[in-house]
Amino acid sequence: MKIGIVGCGLNCDYHVSFSREYPGAEIVGLVDKDESKIDRCTQRFGIGRGFAAIRDLIGEAGPDVTHIVTPPHTHFDLASQAIEAGCHVLVEKPMCLSLSEGEQLFSLAESRGVKLCAMHNHFFDPCMLRAREIVESGRLGRVVGVESHYGLNTRIDAFRRYPKPGVLPWLYGLPGGVFHDFMPHPLYVMLPYLGRVEDVLVTEKSMGELPQGISDELRVLVKGRDALGTLTLSFAAKPHHHFVKIYGTKMMVHVNFDTMTTVLHPVSSLPKAAQKATYNLGEAWQLGAGTLKNVRDFGTGRLRPYQGMKTLIHRFYEAVETGGEPPVSKDEALGVLEVMDRIWPQVKNTRLSFEPIVPRESGEGPMVLVTGASGFLGSRLVEMLCGRGYRVRALVRKLSNIERLKRLPVEITYGDVGGLETLQPAFDGVEYVVHAAADTAGREEESETANVQGTRNVIDLCRGHGVKRLVYISSCSVYGTADYAENQVVTEDAGLERFPEQRGIYSLAKLRAENLVREAMRQAEVPIVCLRPGTIFGPGGEIFTPMMGFSLGNRVFAVIGPGDFVLPLVYIDNLCDAVITSIESDRGDYDVFNVVDPGGVTKREYMDALVRKLYPGARVVYIPRSMLGGVVRLQERLAAALKIKPFLTGYRLESSQKRIVYDSSKFERVYGWKPTFTLAEGMEIVLNREEAPDRAVETGAAVQDIRLEPVEPARPASGRG
Structure with a gap:
């Protein structure tokens, strides 16, 4: 199976590494419009060919599968080109910028007889797979609600690094502003348990984490046919947590993506006083056992950073080879885009203004x-x-x-x-x-x-x-x-x-x-x-x-x-x-x-x-x-x-x-x-x-002191003028 990867940014490393681990997969080329990035990646990974455009990759290397690992505003065009050429396509989240674009891509893929899949990687992390198994087995009972929390550090390059002088990072230009690129993560682990979405309510607030007081906290309430979902996208709260809690009629499951652990809290028949101890002891036991298992699996290579990405990539390749269904279905991918389309019109405070700010009064000097x-x-x-x-x-x-x-x-x-x-x-x-x-x-x-x-x-x-x-x-x-x-x-x-x-x-x-x-x-x-x-x-x-x-x-x-x-x-x-x-x-x-x-x-x-x-x-x-x-x-x-x-x-x-x-x-x-x-x-x-x-x-x-009138130095040091 010949693999082409478009985009030599941060996630490219993982896509290259996990693709190579699949039996029979060969990376035939990398694509990036930045020549220096191509040179670094091809040399680092020992990949023979780099291309400036996806059409060159397709025309000269002929990949069977193309990974789109570029900023979201480029996904639709790049995926369309690959699908038109008969390539199966795996697209980083968000798959594209709107439901309309997503529907067009799937329609095109169906007409060309190729497979299209979105990179919803955390849904395939081992801790989440265990939670999915518990829900599907019926042990949780009926799902009543899901709480999905995604926190992120805004000091990373994605928020702060200018591509070139005067040019903002692309995050700020997306329809949902800085929230847009990260919203799929808390959404795709929550939506499968809610049923058909009936209503979406959004509230936002700025805690001063981002420039010009644009919103850095977002809360979304999703009313589904079967259950309610509450989503938090937080840039201000510290430490930055990433978890999902699934509440059922028989137990609650807490999936912590930071620690890669899954903790179950079943209904107890013990007296309330006793539960105060058994709840903590049970959680401590599960966390301890889960941590030891993770350490063992990391040591033996069975667990890797971004393990869910590896699992998803390999399952997609299996689907391509066997003709099976992609690991992320069409309905799941479009469902995320549909809810995002309903969120963004309700988010008002995401745009920066760069008009000069002129004071009403100023000094009279030079x-x-x-x-x-x-x-x-x-x-x-x-x-x-x-x-x-x-x-x-x-x-x-x-x-x-x-x-x-x-x-x-x-x-x-x-x-x-x-x-x-x-x-x-x-x-x-x-x-x-x-x-x-x-x-x-x-x-x-x-x-x-x-x-x-x-x-x-x-x-x-x-x-x-x-x-x-x-x-x-x-x-x-x-x-x-x-x-x-x-x-x-x-x-x-x-x-x-x-x-x-x-x-x-x-x-x-x-x-x-x-x-x-x-x-x-x-x-x-x-x-x-x-x-x-x-x-x-x-x-x-x-x-x-x-x-x-x-x-x-x-x-x-x-x-x-x-x-x-x-x-x-x-x-x-x-x-x-x-x-x-x-x-x-x-x-x-x-x-x-x-x-x-x-x-x-x-x-x-x-x-x-x-x-x-x-x-x-x-x-x-x-x-x-x-x-x-x-x-x-x-x-x-x-x-x-x-x-x-x-x-x-x-x-x-x-x-x-x-x-x-x-x-x-x-x-x-x-x-x-x-x-x-x-x-x-x-x-x-x-x-x-x-x-x-x-x-x-x-x-x-005081650093904050403001002196508006011309003055002599405030307080000369002793003996000096």
């Missing part, structure tokens, strides 16, 4: 454009600029959290520094630009686009629009710290990183971006100030940074190296004040400056003053750098053997933990500037804010 305005630094800078009387335009990406910015007298405009066409409108009427946008996720392509191409675009537009001054936020990671002597004082003239690729994707991109900035300085076409801040801390920011070490939740904090290591910290308000100072004066044009708070705080002092007080029950462990270095070297060797990138390199560890002292005296000397807050005061502000986030705090202490 217009400042801030890129990366929704970030930790950018949002606080916007607040402080508003407080100094500037008019501010905040540039944010389409999926940014803008709730904090919306409370300010600031213009919010959508764009992406990596895409010139989306960025250009933001420069109209701008006098000053602060380029604070940066990608820190660590993916090479995104980092190159956002950090390098984004900086190039900003410089070009500043030049073209006659911007008076660009303040570029660089990073101390551009310094070649591995080459420095212990306790070396690092000024702006110190050597830059010679091996940035060994420091990591972010460091490499920031150095390349700063090279563009320094080249623009040499050409002197745009006045530019380049700031290299230390590790930024403040209210709302990360408390325990990677430079410190790593943590297990908030229970154990593992600090790398000795406690007397001095951290290169800068309090966020001090950095924002330095940025505003750079805007207001031409003294530092065409120059580079370190911005690190003087005095220094050791790791132990930081842990004692802040982390231990915020998490008094936590354990703090100091790990010798030499010990961690040995583990890192071992990990590097293992990664090399497996031909994967190491999680951490020895070079990166050495660079981040080198004892050096950053010198910011040049900025203070050139601008006549002093930081407003000492490090001790900054840590006290963070402590007060984190301990009591809901109570009012004084002006300088």
Whole structure:
């Protein structure tokens, strides 16, 4: 049996793996319009041929069965082409976007004499198969109701990763918005037990998990001829559970897809008091036995992640070979689409708006454009600029959290520094630009686009629009710290990183971006100030940074190296004040400056003053750098053997933990500037804010503080002006 797979995204791996495990199945080609994805998949799986279009796969490789593993809005067209060519087709959920499309596909498949099946994989998970057997045997009695719950983490790429600058993930464009792609899962495990659907009622709510307050919680009540169904699709509730409960007249069956267990709760004739114990004991026994069985089956290879997908794929192949019925029937597939068609008109709050938000009132000062305005630094800078009387335009990406910015007298405009066409409108009427946008996720392509191409675009537009001054936020990671002597004082003239690729994707991109900035300085076409801040801390920011070490939740904090290591910290308000100072004066044009708070705080002092007080029950462990270095070297060797990138390199560890002292005296000397807050005061502000986030705090202490009138710095540090 010749197999073709269309789509080289996330689920492609499972389809390839499970297809190959079927006796006699041969994958004859992969299809994806992204050539890089085809190359990666064909090389990874040793598949000889890759194609850019399904017609090429069909014409040249002639598959008997085609898997459609692409975004839902492409399913109808791709499945139609495969069916027209005489291929049997297995389509990922949702099979298509509407009942009408589904009916057309089945009609076409019947006319061509081929089989069509939807990927309702969880219905074939072992835990669900057991529940189905219990219901079909009559042990459950008459089904009275079904409760189906599906929770999902919205921090995954499907919700957050932009395919290219300014382009949303395809989830947001489906008829049911972000709910659409996931709705089949809780529906197809529920509907078979309800009978013919008579009514569908929907309610929705936003808990703030998704951008612009679009709905992240959905509840659906389905009235069937035989039973009632309640469906929950939740993105906000944590932890993210996935289960179904089937209630009958003789027992209740609880299927947990996360733990792959099935628990039965039959009717008991024991006294109510006794049932309080037997219920828990019975559940504990079943969970324990089920867990041990799963461990055994995983160890022997009889149970795999996405086991239901494997079962469904193999049953579909058997149906193709024997002429039997597909594992998911036409009625089951269309039933899911029919209910989804009845759900979406009742869901109102799924669309994002990208019209600029213009405040009714704003400052009277010059217009400042801030890129990366929704970030930790950018949002606080916007607040402080508003407080100094500037008019501010905040540039944010389409999926940014803008709730904090919306409370300010600031213009919010959508764009992406990596895409010139989306960025250009933001420069109209701008006098000053602060380029604070940066990608820190660590993916090479995104980092190159956002950090390098984004900086190039900003410089070009500043030049073209006659911007008076660009303040570029660089990073101390551009310094070649591995080459420095212990306790070396690092000024702006110190050597830059010679091996940035060994420091990591972010460091490499920031150095390349700063090279563009320094080249623009040499050409002197745009006045530019380049700031290299230390590790930024403040209210709302990360408390325990990677430079410190790593943590297990908030229970154990593992600090790398000795406690007397001095951290290169800068309090966020001090950095924002330095940025505003750079805007207001031409003294530092065409120059580079370190911005690190003087005095220094050791790791132990930081842990004692802040982390231990915020998490008094936590354990703090100091790990010798030499010990961690040995583990890192071992990990590097293992990664090399497996031909994967190491999680951490020895070079990166050495660079981040080198004892050096950053010198910011040049900025203070050139601008006549002093930081407003000492490090001790900054840590006290963070402590007060984190301990009591809901109570009012004084002006300088609150990340949420808004100062609308021009003011002097709120509270000078003792002895400094």
